[in-house]
Amino acid sequence: MMINILVICLALLIGNLRFVVCQQTNYNCAVKESQANTTEKLSQLRARMKSLSLYAYIIFSEDEHRSEYVQQQDTRRAWITGFLGPVRSAVVTLDHAALWIDDQYWAQAENELDCANWLLMRQGEPGVLELSDWVASSPVQRTKAVKNxxxxxxxxxxxxxxxxxxxxxxxxxxxxxxxxxxxxxxxxxxxxxxxxxxxxxxxxxxxxxxxxxxxxxxxxxxxxxxxxxxxxxxxxxxxxxxxxxxxxxxxxxxxxxxxxxxxxxxxxxxxxxxxxxx
Incomplete structure (x- = not known):
């Protein structure tokens, strides 16, 4: 199922047909056959995060030396997201996963990123938070959603x-x-x-x-x-x-x-x- 955060959908059920009209946001992208499947990778990562009492895990594109062009064994961000182009960072939380991308790589990301599991954060578009703000807001929303x-x-x-x-x-x-x-x-x-x-x-x-x-x-x-x-x-x-x-x-x-x-x-x-x- 595609993750649609802040997407307003009206599903119209007519007979056996289902029509869905959605107001698209700058977070979601359509699932395509060309995209990677990162379901198992995310599941294993989140299991490890829970064992370490972590809520969010940031994956940078650079290696430990902050080199932009990395060796194959250091392509952690590409491996976990499926997106092969240059990008800043990705974040995996216990609830969601998000990838921040500049506008010149949006089309590539829509073909490669695992949109069934990831949010595509189109930098510069209205309503798209910076990585630090998004990570900070997530646990707050999670906590507020739990009522005693x-x-x-x-x-x-x-x-x-x-x-x-x-x-x-x-x-x-x-x-x-x-x-x-x-x-x-x-x-x-x-x-x-x-x-x-x-x-x-x-x-x-x-x-x-x-x-x-x-x-x-x-x-x-x-x-x-x-x-x-x-x-x-x-x-x-x-x-x-x-x-x-x-x-x-x-x-x-x-x-x-x-x-x-x-x-x-x-x-x-x-x-x-x-x-x-x-």
Whole structure:
């Protein structure tokens, strides 16, 4: 499987066909038959790293004398990555492996580097960290991803309370629309914050609520304006992306609602996105 760090993919499952639409980053590259297979080499290296309590191992292109042109027995970086061209350094951590390459060697790397196991760090491209910064950030992210029992309980508990607020908000909204009382995007967002504020340990919303009707729902990070807010109606899809900061955790929930009879096109779009999330 290709390693896609920070790659946003939407998988659309239609019948027996699978279509994947990805926003490419400057870290990933496509797997090709011409590339080396370093799976076993990385596995052995990581086993040795674990035995020595190491998290990251840096492999330089130079030999111990810092010579750029090295003897065959010193081509450690080429051996572990599969990439034969000149390059600065490679890093193997317990979770990932990354190779930093200048732009003149990108094409060669895409044909030789084991992209099934390695990240291709295209130097100079937006979002590509320097080697030292990348190594420093990895253990921090790894540590933050591990939650202790108290944090886990807080996440579950605040999720339950926030869900209560969301259900109360949805019941209120359905009732308003059913009784033909007008509610626009900003009013709906404000009412949700009110219900969230009634819950224990509430501090504030975790980000500006995305309350979007119809075409507004297709705008990334749409922010409603009180003066131009659209009305929530039975014949338009309503997107609500909201969260709250509680003392024991933070929530972020996105839901798509319809208060009438959805069209065939809306059903299809909703189903494809739902399938893509699984």
């Amino acid at each position: 029992p108290t944090e886990q309980k807080g996440m579950r508990d605040c999720g339950v309370r926030d869900s209560v607020a969301r259900v109360r908000h949805l019941m209120w909204l359905e009732n308003e629309i059913k009784n033909n009382r007008q509610v626009n995007e900003t009013q709906a967002a404000e009412r949700l914050e009110y219900y969230q504020s009634l819950e224990t340990y509430f501090k504030e919303i975790s980000f500006l609520t995305i309350s979007a009707v119809g075409a507004h729902a297709a705008t990334i990070h749409f922010q409603p304006n009180a003066e131009t807010a659209a009305q929530i109606t039975k014949d338009k899809v309503y997107l609500l992306d909201a969260g709250a900061q509680y003392l024991d955790g933070t929530t972020d929930v996105t839901r798509t609602h319809t208060f009438g009879t959805p069209t065939a096109e809306e059903k299809k779009a909703y189903t494809l996105v739902l399938q893509g999330k699984h």
